[in-house]
Amino acid sequence: GVPLDKRESLLTRGTRLDTYESGHGVGMAIVSDLVKSYHGTLTIADSEQLNGAQFTLEFNYNGKK
Known part of the structure; x- marks a missing residue:
């Protein structure tokens, strides 16, 4: 996983x-940078299923996620 206090600096x-x-x-x-240029979000969380990190990308499409 990625420690909570290191998630922001990883980017x-x-x-x-x-x-x-x-x-x-x-x-x-x-x-x-690419995600931001497309007005998306990148979230780093813990993955309980994989016992590691979970990276989630979300992009708005016509106002919908």
């Missing part, structure tokens, strides 16, 4: 929460 460029050697920490920031 910031250069932030990485993993321990892999490669990568630059821009993936989730790019996703966040």
Whole structure:
């Protein structure tokens, strides 16, 4: 999962929460920027079913989610 106090920072460029050697920490920031550009929302929560993180994307279409 993603700790509650790290969820907002995960969407910031250069932030990485993993321990892999490669990568630059821009993936989730790019996703966040794209979702915002389409007036959508990105929510990070806990997934009880998968015992990890749940990422939910919602987009408005003609005023409906």
